[in-house]
Amino acid sequence: xxxxxxxxxxxxxxxxxxxxxxxxxxxxxxxxxxxxxxxxxxxxxxxxxxxxxxxxxxxxxxxxxxxxxxxxxxxxxxxxxxxxxxxxxxxxxxxxxxxxxxxxxxxxxxxxxxxxxxxxxxxxxxxxxxxxxxxxxxxxxxxxxxxxxxxxxxxxxxxxxxxxxxxxxxxxxxxxxxxxxxxxxxxxxxxxxxxxxxxxxxxxxxxxxxxxxxxxxxxxxxxxxxxxxxxxxxxxxxxxxxxxxxxxxxxxxxxxxxxxxxxxxxxxxxxxxxxxxxxxxxxxxxxxxxxxxxxxxxxxxxxxxxxxxxxxxxxxxxxxxxxxxxxxxxxxxxxxxxxxxxxxxxxxxxxxxxxxxxxxxxxxxxxxxxxxxxxxxxx
Amino acid sequence: xxxxxxxxxxxxxxxxxxxxxxxxxxxxxxxxxxxxxxxxxxxxxxxxxxxxxxxxxxxxxxxxxxxxxxxxxxxxxxxxxxxxxxxxxxxxxxxxxxxxxxxxxxxxxxxxxxxxxxxxxxxxxxxxxxxxxxxxxxxxxxxxxxxxxxxxxxxxxxxxxxxxxxxxxxxxxxxxxxxxxxxxxxxxxxxxxxxxxxxxxxxxxxxxxxxxxxxxxxxxxxxxxxxxxxxxxxxxxxxxxxxxxxxxxxxxxxxxxxxxxxxxxxxxxxxxxxxxxxxxxxxxxxxxxxxxxxxx
Numbered sequence: 001x002x003x004x005x006x007x008x009x010x011x012x013x014x015x016x017x018x019x020x021x022x023x024x025x026x027x028x029x030x031x032x033x034x035x036x037x038x039x040x041x042x043x044x045x046x047x048x049x050x051x052x053x054x055x056x057x058x059x060x061x062x063x064x065x066x067x068x069x070x071x072x073x074x075x076x077x078x079x080x081x082x083x084x085x086x087x088x089x090x091x092x093x094x095x096x097x098x099x100x101x102x103x104x105x106x107x108x109x110x111x112x113x114x115x116x117x118x119x120x121x122x123x124x125x126x127x128x129x130x131x132x133x134x135x136x137x138x139x140x141x142x143x144x145x146x147x148x149x150x151x152x153x154x155x156x157x158x159x160x161x162x163x164x165x166x167x168x169x170x171x172x173x174x175x176x177x178x179x180x181x182x183x184x185x186x187x188x189x190x191x192x193x194x195x196x197x198x199x200x201x202x203x204x205x206x207x208x209x210x211x212x213x214x215x216x217x218x219x220x221x222x223x224x225x226x227x228x229x230x231x232x233x234x235x236x237x238x239x240x241x242x243x244x245x246x247x248x249x250x251x252x253x254x255x256x257x258x259x260x261x262x263x264x265x266x267x268x269x270x271x272x273x274x275x276x277x278x279x280x281x282x283x284x285x286x287x288x289x290x291x292x293x294x295x296x297x298x299x300x301x302x303x304x305x306x307x308x309x310x311x312x313x314x315x316x317x318x319x320x321x322x323x324x325x326x327x328x329x330x331x332x333x334x335x336x337x338x339x340x341x342x343x344x345x346x347x348x349x350x351x352x353x354x355x356x357x358x359x360x361x362x363x364x365x366x367x368x369x370x371x372x373x374x375x376x377x378x379x
Numbered sequence: 380x381x382x383x384x385x386x387x388x389x390x391x392x393x394x395x396x397x398x399x400x401x402x403x404x405x406x407x408x409x410x411x412x413x414x415x416x417x418x419x420x421x422x423x424x425x426x427x428x429x430x431x432x433x434x435x436x437x438x439x440x441x442x443x444x445x446x447x448x449x450x451x452x453x454x455x456x457x458x459x460x461x462x463x464x465x466x467x468x469x470x471x472x473x474x475x476x477x478x479x480x481x482x483x484x485x486x487x488x489x490x491x492x493x494x495x496x497x498x499x500x501x502x503x504x505x506x507x508x509x510x511x512x513x514x515x516x517x518x519x520x521x522x523x524x525x526x527x528x529x530x531x532x533x534x535x536x537x538x539x540x541x542x543x544x545x546x547x548x549x550x551x552x553x554x555x556x557x558x559x560x561x562x563x564x565x566x567x568x569x570x571x572x573x574x575x576x577x578x579x580x581x582x583x584x585x586x587x588x589x590x591x592x593x594x595x596x597x598x599x600x601x602x603x604x605x606x607x608x609x610x611x612x613x614x615x616x617x618x619x620x621x622x623x624x625x626x627x628x629x630x631x632x633x634x635x636x637x638x639x640x641x642x643x644x645x646x647x648x649x650x651x652x653x654x655x656x657x658x659x660x661x662x663x664x665x666x667x668x669x670x671x672x673x674x675x
Contacts, residue, residue, distance in 0.1 A: 052568050073574035085565035089587040098583075099573035146573075 002063030078147030490555030558592030
């Protein structure tokens with residue numbers, strides 16, 4: 001069991017900076033997910049922790065020890081790869097025990113460890129098979145088993161579910177979470193799928209362009225993104241971004257989106273936003289905070305003609321245009337109007353974000369006092 | 380009714396697909412049979428000639444394409460008992476086994492280093508290795524003659540053990556580079572993390588995984604050694620040092636007298652080991668040539 005610490009870690013391939021000075025503290029037993037679009041440096045970061053890539057600058061510590069110059073085998077880590085990387089000529093048992101056999105563990109110890117791991121992963125019946133006789137999900141279990149038997153200080157997962165079909169991915173996600181709850185090993189998990197990141201992580205590290213955009217709990221990232229990138233990356237469908245101007249209105253401040261559409265800023269945020277008065281800003285509002293008008297809800301009401309309607313079953317996504325920009329709203333299926341018709345909406349401005357387009361940072365404001373008790377969870 | 384209407388075009392489509400397939404099969408069989416006949420004529424002629432006595436062969440009244448009845452087995456007996464043919468066979472076997480072992484000992488680690496441990500210049504070196512293969516032996520035997528002579532190996536089959544690898548190592552290295560490169564990169568990373576060093580990685584992961592390729596390369600080296608002609612002709616004169624290819628020609632062709640029966644018999648016997656090896660290892664050979672087609 002170990003902490004993992006990254007201090008100003010950077011990586012250059014020739015002249016291209018892939019990772020630009022990352023600082024990260026990962027606590028013992030923590031499950032941390034690195035997430036970001038492809039090419040953001042998340043996999044490279046993981047591979048540097050594994051020792052598969054050398055660092056160009058900075059220090060990596062595992063369990064308090066600087067490991068920069070240690071080869072992978074001496075770092076006491078285990079890694080699960082996207083394409084499983086099982087040895088095709090070995091049985092499942094041989095695959096899982098390969099590392100232990102190289103380290104000359106006694107036979108009975110190897111057997112005990114492999115069987116223990118196989119029981120955790122429910123692959124005890126597959127031990128005599130070869131990888132090609134296994135399904136994708138089973139292969140991934142074996143790859144995880146190979147990691148577990150080593151009893152390493154740190155588990156590293158490099159997009160382990162990307163090769164699985166959607167249904168299996170959800171199933172294996174739960175499986176990975178269960179394994180972590182049983183084994184409690186510090187885990188670093190790389191994915192480009194924000195849903196995976198949100199569901200698995202104790203803390204999520206959002207990366208972009210070789211830098212860390214934000215580190216936080218899934219809840220934090222979702223409700224209090226610090227940058228426009230994080231706000232747009234986390235959440236599906238993505239947050240709506242609308243150019244706006246902050247103006248003084250009768251009852252306080254309001255954001256003016258178009259000539260005929262202004263939305264009031266909640267009173268508790270007015271103080272934080274006031275210094276940005278009359279400046280061009282970007283309003284960020286998630287689709288679930290733009291809904292049909294509800295008698296129990298509070299929010300600014302407005303009406304818009306619908307552009308596209310996408311029924312999803314339990315909810316319906318509707319799209320409309322504000323000043324040429326498409327806005328997505330999440331409404332109840334019964335409330336959705338037909339395309340072309342006008343529909344009345346309610347924007348829950350307690351969840352609004354204002355972004356300064358010059359810095360692309362979200363302007364800090366007091367947390368929303370949400371009716372669902374999210375404020376309590378944040379505290 | 381609607382279902383029936385929808386069904387009709389589909390059936391027509393699948394019918395045309397079946398017809399297409401039948402034509403493809405007919406064409407395939409036609410050309411395959413043609414191909415097989417074309418390549419089986421020489422061995423057939425060899426067999427027919429080998430089982431005839433010299434008198435039967437030179438008899439102008441019989442059809443040379445038809446086997447003689449009764450079959451004459453004198454050629455084998457004479458070849459085996461009255462010529463140095465058994466020595467040639469033994470020499471060839473010794474040379475081939477030695478060269479195949481030497482080739483694999485050099486080519487496999489070389490291919491692993493060039494193909495997997497990317498280092499400065501590894502790409503250029505890999506191409507360089509292949510380029511050396513392109514220099515024909517008919518050009519190389521002159522300078523090699525000086526070298527072999529300088530080493531005092533002229534007229535000894537050990538000269539062949541020394542020079543054959545110049546033909547086999549580059550090509551085997553080249554095909555093994557291909558096989559090793561087709562193995563996913565994550566496999567050696569997984570082995571690295573599991574604690575394997577490069578030697579363990581080569582022997583425990585790469586060689587077993589690339590076994591089809593290894594066998595293909597071995598077959599290639601074997602074939603080249605078994606069939607090489609220019610070098611033994613150039614470097615060896617004594618009958619006790621000769622190998623099959625050169626030996627058969629030098630002893631069975633005396634001036635303008637061709638002992639056709641024995642030449643054909645010798646050729647058939649010489650061709651047997653490669654045929655047997657290909658027959659047994661064909662599946663591996665083909666699997667080796669299509670390696671990397673599936674996900675590791």
